[in-house]
Each structure stands twice: as structure tokens, then as C-alpha cells.
Amino acid sequence: MIDAYLRSFEAFSRNGGAAAPEWARALRLSAITRFETLGFPTTRNEDWHFTSVAPIADAALTPLTSPSGRVEAAQLAPFLFSDDWHQLVFVNGRFDAALSRTDALPDGVRVLPLAQAYDELPILVEQHLGRIASFDAHSFTALNTAFLHDGAVIHVTADVEVAKPIHLVFVSDAAAVNGAMHPRNLIVLDRFAKATVLETYCTTARGAGAYLTNAVTEASIGDGATLTHLKLQRESAQAYHVGTFDARQGRDSHLVSFSFATGAALSRTNIYTELRGEGCGATLNGLYLGDAEQTIDHQTRIEHVEPNCYSRELYKGILDGASHGVFNGKVYVHPEAQKTDGKQTNNTLLLSEKAQIDTKPQLEIFADDVKCTHGATVGRLDETSLFYMKSRGIDARTARELLTYAFAADVLETIELAEVRDGLEAATLRRYAGRA
Amino acid sequence: MLEIKDLRATVADKEILKGITLTVNAGEVHAVMGPNGSGKSTLAQILAGHPAYEVTGGSVTYQGENLLEMDAEVRAQRGVFLAFQYPIEIPGVSNAYFLRAAYNEIRKARGEEEVDPMSFADLMDEKMKLVEMDGAMLTRSVNMGFSGGEKKRNEILQMAVLEPKLAILDETDSGLDIDALRIVAGGVNALKRPDSATIVVTHYQRLLNYIVPDFVHVLVNGRIVRSGDKELALELEARGYDWLLDEAVA
Incomplete structure (x- = not known):
């Protein structure tokens, strides 16, 4: 089973992936080596205790390394919110210039596909890509990194505020069935920059069959910068979706994250951030809506590394049918992170007898002067x-x-x-x- | 309008009402008084159809029909209204949306046209004046962050919009300062019609200075132990409930 991935990697390295810079090819090689060792996680892995990824592992989904499919602008419209936002669209994991729009970006802001960023922002990409989302213990991030090829790079230079949101749309059509997409995004906000980035994962081919989206977004949020990040997971009901957002925050920076998850047969969303500068903070909110046999899993991890930082979390879920929700909220407070102010809440509403939720707050506090609370409720109407x-x-x-x-x-x-x-x-x- | 006969009810196998008989005619105001735990709030909630209580005996006839067989929403659609002792907070549903949804359900049940948000806003302007409420309270979630007095005024606002035939006020005076009490009572009085009736459930006589009852009933330990006119309320105010407790035991 792992062998199939290794063969796909060989083919990809010789063909579609050959154009990448030397350092990126080296990164991919170390990632596939790591994936070979890790394999897919099992429920014996503490991070995957409540969610079995056997359906993904058994499905033999082939990485989509060349362009495929076709999506019309009109098919995309239901997933868009405004026609004057900056927008990059990826069809079956590959950048689609015709559906994208970046002509109205203000000075000091770049929004471009990875291949173009290798040429135009080589230093920025090399300095950040693969440096935030570690694949050492994360099989899916290792797999994503091994097939690293396409995605969005966003760079906002110091003191620039991007007034209009930047929308990254990952849309699949019927040609994605039995395939796997591994989009990789990078967001870099320099000092005092401000931006709102949406990631939408959607499909125009509901009911066509299984596919995997395994996305990773890395974000570097500079001192005093503010990133609002919204992830909308609206995959088809037969899809598998693993999405990881991983941020590093500088002094006095703010991250406001929202994860909306309603699609996919099996989905896992990881929202991670490290609070690495004094006085910074993160607000991680989310809503998951499950039905039928869906599994919707969220894992959040907030690392309080420095003192005087805050974190706020509110995740809510509505589960119907025989759906299964998972919420695992980790908060680590390092010994130096005094005066940490953390609050985490998870509330789930069960609409049917068969729906279930596994909720696991996980606070590990190594500083002595902190204020950290968590609460979880599960109830009916x-x-x-x-x-x-x-x-x-x-x-x-x-x-x-x-x-x-x-x-x-x-x-x-x-x-x-x-x-x-x-x-x-x-x-x-x-x-x-x-x-x- | 309402005829309660030998009504018995339990909650969690504990008998709370032990045979209540009470007749309320159109145009009348009845006060039901009694000490804590006497069953007066239970009576109010049973009339509105609260599912937590089990009726174990007796009957309730409302406008010639068996009230106990109707679902709570049907009772409301036929004109029964309960002003809650502890109004419920509903985060995420605006007061205006809630009121309009209720108003339209009741209009539908009467065979009338539903109203659009614009005409409903006009109606609200008029009704809000009655309880001296600020328009900002319409955009807030139902009872969320309302003070005790605001919640009770919101109950009376709902009553003003729904125009019930039988209004039951469950300890509407509890937790109100004198100004709020005056506003709430003023609202209730303004809504009285010759074809409607009011049951005022209260622990204190104070509210009855503003909403003057035609009849006063004293409920002790699940039974009406005494009925009289408004003078009975004044006597209770002066003497407390203990002398009736003693009589009830004896």
C-alpha cells in the first residue's frame, strides 16, 4: 500500500515535479522517506485515537500531478461571496489562471501560484516553505510535502493592509475521482501587515466518487501583524479531506481563525499556532455540521511559548444521523509563558440518537502564573x-x-x-x- | 371560558396539584396566591401545556374544548398565553424574528394572512410604547442580556402582540422594582378586553394594587383553600399565609 505511494513519488519526481528548485526537491525526498517510515496513522496514535483513516489508506487514491478537469465560472459562483475579492482558483489541485483574479492587489502584496513564486519570490519561499508545518510526526503533512507542487503563496509587506479578502478556492470536478490532491499554501505577513485569507474546499461533482484533498497551509505572522483566516470545507459527501493550518506568530500579532466544516465522508482539520512573541494571541473558532455517516474531526493546538499571550477558542457542532464528531483541543503553556490567558469551549448539539461526539480538551501547563479554562458540553435541544x-x-x-x-x-x-x-x-x- | 375541575397533577411522581376546581369567565381577573411550593406555578404551566407535568385526574375545558388534549402550540394559537416567571433566553434568534414568527403562526391558525417584516415593524412601534421598550431590544437575541425587568416587559410585549383570550401571568412581579412593576401592570391593564380573561399568579399582594382582581384564590399544598374578592389579598398581606397553612393541615 505504501509502495504505491513510493511508485507515484518516483513518477512524479521524474515528470511533473521535476521543475522545482533543488531545495524543494530535497524537501520532498526527505518527506517521502519520512512518510515511508510513518505510514498512515492508526487509532493507536494518540492524535488519531477517535478517527480511523483506514478508508483513505485503503482507497488507493493516485496523486493528481498533471492538470485535469474543467470548471466554469458559473459553477464556482455558489462558493464565492463577492466578485471583487482577490482570488486564486485551483482545479483538481492545479492553478487555473482563467478563473483567478489578482489585478487589483495593492502595492506591497503578492498573491501567486507556487510555481510562479519559485521564480519571483525565491528567497521568501525557501525561507518559509516547509519550515513551519513539521512532517516529523505528521503522516499527512509528510505526504503533502512529498507531492508539493502547487498552491498559493501570499506575501504582504510591512505596514500594508489588504482591504479586500484574498480567496483561495480549491475546487474539484469528476476528473478528481480516485485521485489525491496535495495543495500547499504559504502566507507571510511582514511587520504590522494585515490580511484576510479564505480557503474554500469545494466540488462541482457531488456524488461522483471518492477523492482526497490533503492540504497544508503555513503562515508566518510577523510582529504586530493580523491574519484573519477562514477555512470553509464543503467537499463532496464521498470525499476525504485532511487540512492543516499551521502558524507562527510574532510579538503583538493576532490570528483570528474560523473553520467551517460540513462536507466530506471523513474530514480532519488541524489548526495549529505557536505564540512565539510576547503579547500576541489567537482566536480559533469553528463550526462543524455533520449528518449521515460523516466523520468530522478537528484538532487544534496552541503553543504558548512566550509570556502575556492570550488564546480563545469556541468550537460548536451540530451532529445528525449517525455522524461522528471529534474535537481535540490542545493547549501547551511553556514554563516561560507566564500570564497566559487561555479559554477553550466546545459545545456540541446532538440531533439524533446515533450521532456521537468525542471531545477531548488537553491542557498542559508548565508555568505557574496563568489563567486557563476549558469547558465542553454535549446536549440535545x-x-x-x-x-x-x-x-x-x-x-x-x-x-x-x-x-x-x-x-x-x-x-x-x-x-x-x-x-x-x-x-x-x-x-x-x-x-x-x-x-x- | 375556562373551567378547571378537580385537576390533579404530578411531576416526577410527586403530586403537586391535589384537586383544583376553578372557573374563569370572560372579562374577569383572577388572582391565584399562595406560599412557595403551593403549586401555583405548576397550575400556570399545566394550563400552557408544559410537558414536564403529568395530569393524573380531573379536566380542563377551554372555550368548550378539552384543553389538556391540545399541544402547547395549539393552545397558544387558540388564545392561551403564559407570561413566564423565568423567561427563556434564546441566543441566535432575534426578538423581532421570534415575535413575528409567533405572530404569523397565530394569524395562520386564525385563517389570517401572514404579515411582512415592514408591516410588522409598524405594529411593533405601537406595541413597544405600551411597555416603554426601546427599539434596540428587538434586534437583540430573545431575552439575551436583558435585565430582570426587561425580560418581564418583553413577556408583556409578546402578550400585546399575540392578543390572547386567556392570559396567565406567572409571578410576573417577581424581581421587579416599583417602576417596572407599574409599567408591566399598566401594559396588562391596557390589554384587557371584555372578551378576554386574566389569571395573575403571585406570591405578593403588591401587584394586585395595580392589576385589580375580581377574585382571589389561595392555593396551599395543591388545593385551593380559600376564595374571595380583592379584600382577601389584603388580608393575606397583613396576616401572611401561616393561618391558612394551619387551617389546611387541620
Whole structure:
């Protein structure tokens, strides 16, 4: 099984991947070697205890190393929020210039596909790519790095604020079926830069068959910089999705992350950040909506390395059918990280008897003067609230729908970007209450 | 309008109501008073259809129909309204959306057209004045971050919008300062109609200075131990409930 990946790697190294710079080819080689050792994680691995990736390992999905598929602008429209945002589109993992739009970028901002960045931003890419998301203990990151070939590079120079969001759209069509995509993105914000980046993972071929998206995004957030990062996972119901976001934060920087996960048969989203400068902080929020036999797994990891940093986490989930949610929130407070202020909350609403959630807060605190709290709740719709609504004449079904929507609404309200907030609120209302 | 006969009810196998008989006619205001734990809030919640209580005996007839067979939403659609002692917070649903949804459900049940948000806003302007509420409270989530007084005023606002035939106020006066009490009582009085009735459940006589009852009933240990006119409330205020507790035991 691993052999098939090694053979794919051989072919890729000789053909599609040959154009990369020397250092990138060396990085890929060490990554495939590491993957050969690690293999796919099993549920004996603590980080994968609740989620078996056997379906991915057994599916024999071939890396898509050459361009395939075709997506029309009109097919993309349902996944877009505005027609004047900066936008890079990748079809079946490969950059599509015709669907992309970067002509209105302000000075000091580059948004370009990886191949172009190798030529135009060689030093920046070499300095950061592969330096943040370690594959030492992460099979999927190792696999992504081994097949590193395409993705987005975003660079915002010091003091520049990018007013309009930058939207990275990873869309697949029927040609992706039985294939695997390994997009790799890099976001670098220099001192006091500010940007909003969305990553959307979607498909135009619902029901066509299985494929794997295994994406990695590395982010370097400089001193005093602010990155808002939104990840919207809307893959097809048969897809497998592993998405890792890994950030390093400088002094007084801010990361605001939101993960919305609703697609895929099996998905795992990793949101990691290291708070490496004093006074910086991260807000990691998310919403997962599961149904049928879906597995939706989130792992967050916040490393408090320096003193006086904050972290805030609110993850909510609504699980119906026989869906399975996992939330594992790790917070490590290093011995030097005094005055750490951390709060983590995970609330899950179970709509059916068969739905289940494994929630595991994991706080490891090695400093003595910190304030860290965590809380997790799992519940069903509140009968008192249902009665309250019914006592006002609202029928039982509508009351349930509204309360289900309302459960999700408060975490959606934390999204500052109005177009995305309103869009996700409407989608959630449609899903649970049949109206927008 | 409402005829309660020998009503018995339990919650978690504990008998709370032990045979309540009470008749309420259109145009009347009835006060149900009693010490803590006497069953008066239970009575209010059973009339509204709370699922936590099991009716084990007796009957409740509302406008000639068996009230106990109706779902809570049907009762509301037929004109029964309960102002909650502890109004529920519903994060994520705006007060305006909630009120309009309820209003339209009740209009639908009456065979009337649903109203659009614009015409509903006009209606709200008028109703909000009644309880001296600020328009900003409509955009906030239902009861979220409302003070005790604001929550109770919001209950009366809902009552004003839904125009019930039978309004049941469950300890609406609890936790209110005198100004808020005056506003709430003023709202209730303004909503009284000859074809509607009100049941005021309260621990204290104070509210009855503002909402003057035609009848006062004292509930002790799941039974009505005494009924009278508004003078009975004043007597309770002066003497407390102990003398009735003693009578109930004896």
C-alpha cells in the first residue's frame, strides 16, 4: 500500500515535479522517506485515537500531478461571496489562471501560484516553505510535502493592509475521482501587515466518487501583524479531506481563525499556532455540521511559548444521523509563558440518537502564573426553550429548526467578514430550517 | 371560558396539584396566591401545556374544548398565553424574528394572512410604547442580556402582540422594582378586553394594587383553600399565609 505511494513519488519526481528548485526537491525526498517510515496513522496514535483513516489508506487514491478537469465560472459562483475579492482558483489541485483574479492587489502584496513564486519570490519561499508545518510526526503533512507542487503563496509587506479578502478556492470536478490532491499554501505577513485569507474546499461533482484533498497551509505572522483566516470545507459527501493550518506568530500579532466544516465522508482539520512573541494571541473558532455517516474531526493546538499571550477558542457542532464528531483541543503553556490567558469551549448539539461526539480538551501547563479554562458540553435541544417557543404558537418542528439554527448562530456571529457571516448563516438556516 | 375541575397533577411522581376546581369567565381577573411550593406555578404551566407535568385526574375545558388534549402550540394559537416567571433566553434568534414568527403562526391558525417584516415593524412601534421598550431590544437575541425587568416587559410585549383570550401571568412581579412593576401592570391593564380573561399568579399582594382582581384564590399544598374578592389579598398581606397553612393541615 505504501509502495504505491513510493511508485507515484518516483513518477512524479521524474515528470511533473521535476521543475522545482533543488531545495524543494530535497524537501520532498526527505518527506517521502519520512512518510515511508510513518505510514498512515492508526487509532493507536494518540492524535488519531477517535478517527480511523483506514478508508483513505485503503482507497488507493493516485496523486493528481498533471492538470485535469474543467470548471466554469458559473459553477464556482455558489462558493464565492463577492466578485471583487482577490482570488486564486485551483482545479483538481492545479492553478487555473482563467478563473483567478489578482489585478487589483495593492502595492506591497503578492498573491501567486507556487510555481510562479519559485521564480519571483525565491528567497521568501525557501525561507518559509516547509519550515513551519513539521512532517516529523505528521503522516499527512509528510505526504503533502512529498507531492508539493502547487498552491498559493501570499506575501504582504510591512505596514500594508489588504482591504479586500484574498480567496483561495480549491475546487474539484469528476476528473478528481480516485485521485489525491496535495495543495500547499504559504502566507507571510511582514511587520504590522494585515490580511484576510479564505480557503474554500469545494466540488462541482457531488456524488461522483471518492477523492482526497490533503492540504497544508503555513503562515508566518510577523510582529504586530493580523491574519484573519477562514477555512470553509464543503467537499463532496464521498470525499476525504485532511487540512492543516499551521502558524507562527510574532510579538503583538493576532490570528483570528474560523473553520467551517460540513462536507466530506471523513474530514480532519488541524489548526495549529505557536505564540512565539510576547503579547500576541489567537482566536480559533469553528463550526462543524455533520449528518449521515460523516466523520468530522478537528484538532487544534496552541503553543504558548512566550509570556502575556492570550488564546480563545469556541468550537460548536451540530451532529445528525449517525455522524461522528471529534474535537481535540490542545493547549501547551511553556514554563516561560507566564500570564497566559487561555479559554477553550466546545459545545456540541446532538440531533439524533446515533450521532456521537468525542471531545477531548488537553491542557498542559508548565508555568505557574496563568489563567486557563476549558469547558465542553454535549446536549440535545433544550426542552424548556422548545416549550417557550411552542407556548407562543410556534409549532414543534419550526421551534426545533429555529433552536438548532440558533445554536450555531452565536459562533457564526463571531465572523467579522459580513459576506461570509451572512452567507454561512443563510446556509445554516436553509439546512436546518428550510428557509433563508 | 375556562373551567378547571378537580385537576390533579404530578411531576416526577410527586403530586403537586391535589384537586383544583376553578372557573374563569370572560372579562374577569383572577388572582391565584399562595406560599412557595403551593403549586401555583405548576397550575400556570399545566394550563400552557408544559410537558414536564403529568395530569393524573380531573379536566380542563377551554372555550368548550378539552384543553389538556391540545399541544402547547395549539393552545397558544387558540388564545392561551403564559407570561413566564423565568423567561427563556434564546441566543441566535432575534426578538423581532421570534415575535413575528409567533405572530404569523397565530394569524395562520386564525385563517389570517401572514404579515411582512415592514408591516410588522409598524405594529411593533405601537406595541413597544405600551411597555416603554426601546427599539434596540428587538434586534437583540430573545431575552439575551436583558435585565430582570426587561425580560418581564418583553413577556408583556409578546402578550400585546399575540392578543390572547386567556392570559396567565406567572409571578410576573417577581424581581421587579416599583417602576417596572407599574409599567408591566399598566401594559396588562391596557390589554384587557371584555372578551378576554386574566389569571395573575403571585406570591405578593403588591401587584394586585395595580392589576385589580375580581377574585382571589389561595392555593396551599395543591388545593385551593380559600376564595374571595380583592379584600382577601389584603388580608393575606397583613396576616401572611401561616393561618391558612394551619387551617389546611387541620
